[in-house]
Amino acid sequence: MRASGARLTPLRRRVLALVCESHSPVGAYELLARLGGERKARAAPPTIYRALDFFMEHGLIHRINSLNAYVACFGPGRPHDACLFICERCRTVEESDAFGLRRAIDHEAGESGFRVRRQTIEVTGVCRACAARMGESDQRSVKPTR
Ligand SMILES: [Zn+2]
Ligand SMILES: [Zn+2]
Structure with missing residues (x-):
């Protein structure tokens, strides 16, 4: 991804990878649980939400309101x-x-x-x-x- 000022921290990278790996929509708390299972330092919910917002702004993931979950974009690159x-x-x-x-x-x-x-x-x-x-x-x- 082309950097536009914002940093892609290892945690954000991991959040994006988890959303992309999932074949069905994932909720923020599901992401938290998965991250908690693989990291010593637990991520706080606001950190996850900031990461998700960041990727939504960059058009890499979409939020599904009816499921309160997120899914990787099929044609990422620009917000759409x-x-x-x-x-x-x-x-x-x-x-x-x-x-x-x-x-x-x-x-x-x-x-x-x-x-x-x-x-x-x-x-x-x-x-x-x-x-x-x-x-x-x-x-x-x-x-x-x-
Ligand atoms: Zn089906
Ligand atoms: Zn899309």
């Missing part, structure tokens, strides 16, 4: 709005930039004179893999194949 598809079954998250949606929101906001600062769209449902598994179990109940 995201549309997150969250699977209710396995909690995996897929990200789309959803340009059409953003244009629609900007248009609606413009009509009412509202200034959009940041928008994260959270969509919940069932991912392709889970949908396929659900399909399989349906088939199995009818005609067991393996």
